[in-house]
Amino acid sequence: MYCNLALGEATQTTLLRIDIQDYVPYNFDVFDIQKFATGPTLTPWADPGRPTFESFVFIGDIVAVNGKPVKGLWTARGTTMALGLGLVPGRTIADVTTDLDVAGPCSMDIE
Numbered sequence: 001m002y003c004n005l006a007l008g009e010a011t012q013t014t015l016l017r018i019d020i021q022d023y024v025p026y027n028f029d030v031f032d033i034q035k036f037a038t039g040p041t042l043t044p045w046a047d048p049g050r051p052t053f054e055s056f057v058f059i060g061d062i063v064a065v066n067g068k069p070v071k072g073l074w075t076a077r078g079t080t081m082a083l084g085l086g087l088v089p090g091r092t093i094a095d096v097t098t099d100l101d102v103a104g105p106c107s108m109d110i111e
Contacts, residue, residue, distance in 0.1 A: 015066075016065070016066065017064075017065070017066050017067070018062055018064075018065055018074070018108065019062070019063050019064040019065075020060040020061065020062055020063070020074050021060065021061050021063045022060060022061045023058065023059075023060035023061075023074075024058070024059050024060065025056055025057070025058050026056060026057045026058075026059065027054055027055070027056040028054065028055045028056065028057075051080070051082070051090060052080065052081060052082040052090060052091060052092055053079055053080065053081070054079065054080040055077065055078070055079055055080075056077065056078055056079070056080065056101070057075065057076070057077045058074070058075065058076045058077070058078075058106075059073070059074070059075050060073075060074045060075075061073065061074075062074050062108060062109075062110055065110065070110050070111060071110070071111045072108060072109055072110035072111060073108070073109045074106065074107070074108050075106060075107050076104065076105065076106035076107075077104050077105060077106075078101055078102050078104045079101075079102050079104070080099070080100070080101055080102075081099070081100040081101075081102050082099050082100075083096060083097060083098050083099070083100065084097045085097055
């Protein structure tokens with residue numbers, strides 16, 4: 001069997017540029033849901049030594065779309081993945097050694 005790309009009418013590409021400012025990552029450093037968003041100050045983002053499977057949330061202001069000023073909110077959530085070769089405490093087993101912040105679902109609300 002031989003497969004080849006079927007060439008037809010060229011598609012037009014549209015670029016959507018979304019500018020985000022005042023981006024803040026929040027990590028779930030407290031597991032008591034009653035304490036979420038109750039502190040009077042920002043909890044500092046943990047250094048790269050944070051644990052595997054730690055959850056976090058990103059929040060930022062959308063300030064422009066394709067250069068046009070707008071007001072909006074961008075949010076995303078994700079998980080830290082510390083990967084390592086073999087059995088290393090605090091890391092998952094993988095074929096590479098790296099630290100990843102795996103972003104999950106995100107949403108944008110633009111006025």
